[in-house]
Amino acid sequence: MPMTKDFPGFSTRAIHAGQEADPRTGAVVPPIYATSTYKQDGVGGMREGYEYSRTKNPTRRALEECLAALEEGRHGFAFASGMAAEDTLLRTVCQPGDHVVIPGDAYGGTFRLFDKVATRWGLNYTPAKSSDVDGVLAAITPNTKIVWVETPTNPLLNITDIAAVAAVAHQAGAILVVDNTFASPYLQQPLVLGADVVVHSTTKYVGGHSDVVGGALVVNDDVLAEGLAFHSNSMGAISGPFDAWLTLRGAKTLGVRMDRHCDNAEKIVGWLGQREEVAEIFYPGLETHPGHDIAVKQMRRFGGMVSFRMADGEDAALRVCNSAELFTLGESLGGVESLIEHPGRMTHASAAGSPLEVPSDLVRLSVGIEDVEDLIADLARAFG
Incomplete structure (x- = not known):
């Protein structure tokens, strides 16, 4: 090499x-x-x-x-x-x-x-x-x-x-x-x-x-x-x-892309934290996250993946997923474009009824590298 x-x-x-x-x-x-x-x-x-x-x-x-x-x-x-x-x-x-x-x-x-x-x-x-x-x-x-x-x-x-x-x-x-x-x-x-x-x-x-x-x-x-x-x-x-x-x-571009994914995710997490519709946010960059100190020790930054639970339950989670436009409703993650999904009915449907079943009110975001202001505006419209 x-x-x-x-x-x-x-x-x-x-x-x-x-x-x-x-x-x-x-x-x-x-x-x-x-x-x-x-x-x-x-x-x-x-x-x-x-x-x-x-x-x-x-x-x-x-x-x-x-x-x-x-x-x-x-x-x-x-x-x-x-x-x-x-x-x-x-x-x-x-x-x-x-x-x-x-x-x-x-x-x-x-x-x-x-x-x-x-x-x-x-x-x-x-x-x-x-x-x-x-x-x-x-x-x-x-x-x-x-x-x-x-x-x-x-x-x-x-x-x-x-x-x-x-x-x-x-x-x-x-x-x-x-x-x-x-x-x-x-x-x-x-x-x-x-x-x-x-x-x-x-x-x-x-x-x-x-x-x-x-x-x-x-x-x-x-x-x-x-x-x-x-x-x-x-x-x-x-x-x-x-x-x-x-x-x-x-x-070849993994490093520069990951920095932008992280930048955008951190700003979206900050926005979600101000929304009363959100009951809980899962992101290791939050100081309140139980694994934050370990993440600080072993990770360069905290990534572009964000999950959150809706206070009003599964129907609210489905509504947000179905209403987003710039966030594409789709499985997978890690691409330059932002994705939104309902894990319980999509990527983790195979775990339904098992000890690994995920909460029905959970929404998962794969935050892309678009302009973060546009992503936040899209989420705001989806929240209604």
Whole structure:
């Protein structure tokens, strides 16, 4: 990774890691290697290890090197989606009869993977409030292989002390997996804090433009990396070259975008705090947030995600979601455009009726990088 050794700044790595100029043409942007196979110089004579694009592709490799550099990790893996990354990780680390501790307010898709898919091949799980280190410890069993956390969580933005939970997991012989999607590697680097694996839906902030679906894993351990490489190739849920190229293009501007996301979110939180219709705001930048002090310690800033509860209940939450115009009603998050959603009926519908069910009066915002005055005006109209 030329240059990044001598210039370790985040945005320098985002622009240069894995992205050296093409040695033949001098092109500064890595090309899209739209190929399924590669010519070999004699039987077994692969060029730089390339034989088949499910196993290895230069465009995907550029993205993987960049993501590893951004997370201060040694090995990166790019997948077709965040869920593909999670599934590959589980099948690499776990076997039937093993146990995983998951967040008590996990993303609905993650919960569905554990509850509806992984349990069918014999994996057990226990939800625990990962902001409570003692609660995580109590949920660990002799068969626990993974402690899985999101920080901030989706959608209630709870904060986990990564270093403290890493110590608890390691003492029990488990690994710590951190879903870093909400924070992005610009705001938080879990491997530095003791995590073993970082998971991303690169669809979100890393890609940043709502035009590509992808996922990633970043690790330091060489043995684990070897297992992930084997399962990635064997299961085949890898990122295609065009998707990898789009994600890599988005990663270049991650730092500047995240600063604007944070600026806008902080101003919207301030506005929400003055509205009597709002019963509760979930944002780790608030000094009243129970995880604020930990967030200050382990995050650069507090992110672009904001959730709040409406004082008048579910009908009021639905009315705000349906009335917003500049805030697009839609699932996903992390794009340059602002989104609004009702988690209970949208992204977290799969958790309905379970211990992970989210409040029905909850509204989630993915605050984009538009002019914040326009965003506040749109919310004001939606509130009525």
